[in-house]
Amino acid sequence: MPAELACFEERCRARFPITEVLYNCPHCGGLLEAVYGKPAQSAEELKKLWRERRMSNAPLDQSGVWRYREFIPFLDDLSHAVTLREGCTPLLPGRLAAEYGGLDALVFKHQGFNPTGSFKDNGMTCGASQAMRLGMKRVACVSTGNTSASMAAYASSAGLQPVIFIPHGNISFGKLAQALEYGAKTIQVDANFDQILALVREVAERLGIYLLNSINPFRIEGQKTIMAEMLDQRDWKVPDWVVLPGGNLGNTSAFGKGLRELKALGFIDRLPRLAVIQAEGSAPFYDLMHSADRSHLTPVGHPETLATAIKIGDPVSWPKALFEVTTSEGVVEKVTEQEIADAKAVIGRCGIGCEPASAATLAGIRKLTASGEMRADSDVVAILTGNVLKDSSYIHEYHTGVLTTGSGMPIVASLGNPPVVLCNDSAIIADYLRVTV
Numbered sequence: 259m260p261a262e263l264a265c266f267e268e269r270c271r272a273r274f275p276i277t278e279v280l281y282n283c284p285h286c287g288g289l290l291e292a293v294y295g296k297p298a299q300s301a302e303e304l305k306k307l308w309r310e311r312r313m314s315n316a317p318l319d320q321s322g323v324w325r326y327r328e329f330i331p332f333l334d335d336l337s338h339a340v341t342l343r344e345g346c347t348p349l350l351p352g353r354l355a356a357e358y359g360g361l362d363a364l365v366f367k368h369q370g371f372n373p374t375g376s377f378k379d380n381g382m383t384c385g386a387s388q389a390m391r392l393g394m395k396r397v398a399c400v401s402t403g404n405t406s407a408s409m410a411a412y413a414s415s416a417g418l419q420p421v422i423f424i425p426h427g428n429i430s431f432g433k434l435a436q437a438l439e440y441g442a443k444t445i446q447v448d449a450n451f452d453q454i455l456a457l458v459r460e461v462a463e464r465l466g467i468y469l470l471n472s473i474n475p476f477r478i479e480g481q482k483t484i485m486a487e488m489l490d491q492r493d494w495k496v497p498d499w500v501v502l503p504g505g506n507l508g509n510t511s512a513f514g515k516g517l518r519e520l521k522a523l524g525f526i527d528r529l530p531r532l533a534v535i536q537a538e539g540s541a542p543f544y545d546l547m548h549s550a551d552r553s554h555l556t557p558v559g560h561p562e563t564l565a566t567a568i569k570i571g572d573p574v575s576w577p578k579a580l581f582e583v584t585t586s587e588g589v590v591e592k593v594t595e596q597e598i599a600d601a602k603a604v605i606g607r608c609g610i611g612c613e614p615a616s617a618a619t620l621a622g623i624r625k626l627t628a629s630g631e632m633r634a635d636s637d638v639v640a641i642l643t644g645n646v647l648k649d650s651s652y653i654h655e656y657h658t659g660v661l662t663t664g665s666g667m668p669i670v671a672s673l674g675n676p677p678v679v680l681c682n683d684s685a686i687i688a689d690y691l692r693v694t695v
């Protein structure tokens with residue numbers, strides 16, 4: 259069976275050619291996903307092949323996404339693949355973080371080691387490749403964050419023109435700076451995220467611009483390989499839990515799909531449980547999971563969190579994420595701004611570091627072990643989604659004790675590490691260090 263697009267809705271499941279430019283099912287409006295037949299090789303053969311590719315100098319073998327190309331076989335011509343050597347991110351143990359989280363041990367898979375500093379690269383390499391195979395000239399997304407940074411880099415490296423739409427007055431400078439540097443045409447519109455999305459869809463259709471927003475099924479395919487690479491790095495030993503932050507829920511959908519497919523293909527014999535962590539002021543998926551009626555999600559009108567990567571009130575991929583969390587017998591937890599800030603500082607003290615949204619994982623783990631949901635001796639992999647330098651003003655404000663939430667609530671610098679000012683005098687500096695270091 260060749261690769262196809264399929265409607266995710268159980269009652270529809272309509273199929274479309276993989277080369278059709280679709281973002282939702284034309285019949286029912288449902289989300290779309292890529293579906294494939296069984297690969298020619300067995301799981302054992304592929305495990306060996308994928309391991310051997312780590313010795314190769316070929317660009318696609320060096321990519322932590324395309325190394326697993328038999329697992330994402332949507333391209334019929336690999337010359338369309340666009341790579342910046344994404345993936346290949348490390349598993350890093352954090353002793354202090356484990357202790358803080360109430361676990362005997364904890365390992366982070368750090369997606370911040372990607373070319374533009376977030377896991378969006380794992381997906382964007384596939385989204386940009388699909389744009390190339392479709393013969394597109396321009397690609398667009400609506401975002402103020404890591405998606406724009408990543409799309410800009412991948413599009414420009416492939417010779418595509420990136421176009422970014424940002425809600426007026428909602429600019430995140432660190433990430434926007436990357437988009438500008440990577441050559442994205444950046445358009446500010448005086449409207450909110452949902453209004454701009456509707457507008458961009460119309461313009462994209464009229465001008466033949468390919469949309470690389472979060473529901474793009476090819477981005478989800480790329481993000482699946484984060485789970486393949488994590489298991490490959492663990493010699494295919496399945497952890498008890500995979501913990502990740504939840505915003506638009508694309509990653510939750512991708513991890514769930516990837517793990518289910520790896521199980522169906524015989525790579526693993528059980529699924530880890532997914533634990534999705536949301537910020538308290540932006541937790542519509544938490545609310546959905548804890549309500550009696552899970553048939554529709556109630557959006558949060560004015561989402562609030564300093565973890566801007568998960569500041570999403572109306573997550574588009576919720577039907578997929580609901581299915582994946584349920585199938586994996588997973589949980590959804592929510593954490594406060596203070597909990598995120600302190601967990602982030604602990605991850606920093608491990609010498610690892612991450613952006614605020616990523617730290618929701620450790621804050622969530624701490625709550626899940628405290629409530630008894632997660633056992634202390636569990637084998638846990640937490641996903642750090644973004645690089646420590648993505649949001650440096652947050653870090654400086656936290657450590658100097660001036661960080662406040664959007665509504666002006668102060669965050670206590672429980673683990674603050676402010677710089678000190680001393681005078682130009684060696685005796686005074688020596689005295690200071692003798693007492694403090």
Ligand SMILES: *Cc1c(COP(=O)(O)O)cnc(C)c1O
Pocket residue numbers: 376377378403404405472503504505506507508509510567568613615616643644645
């Ligand atoms: C996009 C992003 C998230 C949220 O991921 P979703 O797939 O939207 O749930 C979390 N952290 C970082 C750093 C991100 O860039």
Ligand SMILES: [Zn+2]
Pocket residue numbers: 265266267270271272283284285286287288
């Ligand atoms: Zn449908």
